[in-house]
Amino acid sequence: MKPKAIPMNSDISDAIEETGCGDLHEALMECQSQYRDWRKCQGEMKRFKDCFTEYAEKQQQEETKFNYAKME
16 A cells, blocks of 8 residues: 655645646655655656746746836
C-alpha cells in the first residue's frame, strides 16, 4: 500500500496551485512520503524548483512592466 502525502494548510496549497506547480509539488510530497529520504527525490525536487523559479521570474517581469507603465 502506498503511503499518503501529508496534508498541507489550504493557504499554502492554494498559493502553490496559483504558481501552476501544484502537480509537481504533489509528486515531490508523494516521493518524500514514500521514501522518507529527500535524497531519493532529487528529480522531483529539481522539477518543482524549476517550475517555481520560472513562475517567480514571470511575476518579476510583470511587476517590472507594471512599474514602467506607471512611470510613463
